[in-house]
Amino acid sequence: MSDDVMISLDHVSKRYRGQKVPAVENVSMTIHRGEIVVLVGPSGCGKTTTMKMINRLIEPSSGRITLDGADVTSLNPTELRRRIGYVIQQGGLFPHMSVATNIGMVPRMLGWDRRRIDARVDELLDLVGLEPGQFRNRLPQQLSGGQQQRVGVARALAADPPVMLMDEPFGATDPLTREHLQNEFLRLQEKLQKTIVFVTHDFDEAIKMGSRIAVLGERSRIRQFDTPERLLAAPADETVAQFIGAGASLKQLNLRRVGSIAYDEAHLVTSQESPAAVLRHLDESGDWAVLTVDGERRPLRWVGPRDLRPERDTLDGVGIPAPTVEPRATLRDALDAMLTCGCGAAVVVDDAGRYRGVLGIDRLMRAITEMRETERSRDRGVAEASYYRPPMPRTLAAPAQRGGAR
Structure with a gap:
């Protein structure tokens, strides 16, 4: 296995007793270090089940899943989960615990001393944009939905795991807060370069967040696993095109950053x-x-x-x-x-x-025109080539200079 691969799923399936049809059937994919892979598909297609098998919150029925080269089934489930950050809707915080206690839970389980935990809590609160002196002793119900979600991200990062699993992390917030949280998380990813598996039902969010996107059909069968650019430009089949929906040209505006x-x-x-x-x-x-x-x-x-x-x-x-x-x-x-x-x-x-x-x-209109011209040139190049070489995954590079590109 390549050193660049952090997570690998090899013919993975999940069958529940009493059900004739598998919930997940024969899924294979590789996820590289430092990229955000988004699993997107209709409700009930098995995307969350697929993600939860990575940290064994759900045990796979067959196939093999590796994390940094190690078979996850050979690892202690509790120890495995402490190595993987996990974020769900509204943060999944314990309501009777303070913000600081929620964030410091995993480090405390790992035996960190009190001083080290306190320093890590303050560092993470700063990182997610919450002033430690103001927020560390609050209870979750004293926070807004967006603040709770930030604390959830901080808790997932507490032990500095190389991998994060994110299950509809911004789905319960209003559109304005959601956009801000997405941008904040991309800012963090520029610094941290975690390997992230991100589940969403929102294709626009998938385009914005993902280095690559896996469009899943029934039983988590992969219909197309590609960069956002290629998905919009060349859907693999009619099912993928229907899931992308109308307005693919407008969705391409999610491919380019203001900076x-x-x-x-x-x-x-x-x-x-x-x-x-x-x-x-x-x-x-x-x-x-x-x-x-x-x-x-x-x-x-x-x-x-x-x-x-x-x-x-x-x-x-x-x-x-x-x-x-x-x-x-x-x-x-x-x-x-x-x-x-x-x-x-x-x-x-x-x-x-x-x-x-x-x-x-x-x-903005000039940028749209440039994007269209680039797309036409790429399509001509693909048509003229005797083979297709997939594009490199998008990186989350910070703006090159103040005032945007010149």
Whole structure:
């Protein structure tokens, strides 16, 4: 087995007593180190069962599963699970335990001393964006759904496992929180480079999160196991095409990140700026609006000529809220933000919410055109070649420079 393979499933099946048809039948796949493999398919197809056989929460009936070269059935189940992080919907936290106790559970089972556990808890809370002094002693019911999910991720990372299993981890959150958690997790993955098996029923989420995607049919039979780009460009059969659904071209916006294209610049002002001064700037520059920011350069509102009234002394509360996206967000996320505010522009911010630039509808359309031209060129190359060489898995590289690619 290649040193690059972290997980291997070799003709794995699961049969339950009294059922004529296997729940999972003859599944084979290899998962490489540091990639996110997403299992996606209709409800009841066996994707969660397949994932749970990796850490033996469900025992396979036949076949062989290896983790870093070792047959999982030869390992103590408890020890195996302590080596694999596991995240489910709403974090699966113990409600009577504090945040710190939940996160420190596995290290405590592994015999870590109190000081080391406390340091690890604080490190992980910082990593997932929760201030330790504020959150470590709270109970789960004192947290929002998004905060609970972050604690669940922190707990899964506590013993620094090389592998994480994630079962619909963001499915119970509202769309805005879900998008933010997805981006936060991709930020963590850039740093940690874990090997992740991720289950979802949402194909858009699969495209955004996955290095490769396994589209499963009944009994977890693999209909296609490929990169998001190839799935959208060349579905293996009609079943895969139907699961992808309509709007495949629009779904391709999930393949490219905001940080990969150039940003425009906005004229920044504080809310204490004189409306008369802003109006003069708009008249002289031809800009459609200025962007108000707070003292930390966090975007507030877009202010245009129609928002400026002579009787006002400041811009406080003037204009329309400025939608923001992070560099890790997809172009689909950016388009959604633009449509939400109706202003045709999304403000790009860093991890602290500070201004980095503006992504306008014109640049977005140019990026879409580039993607289409690249796809046409690749299709011509495949048609002309005598054989097909699969593309390399996508990496989750951070934006190359401030302000996007130039």
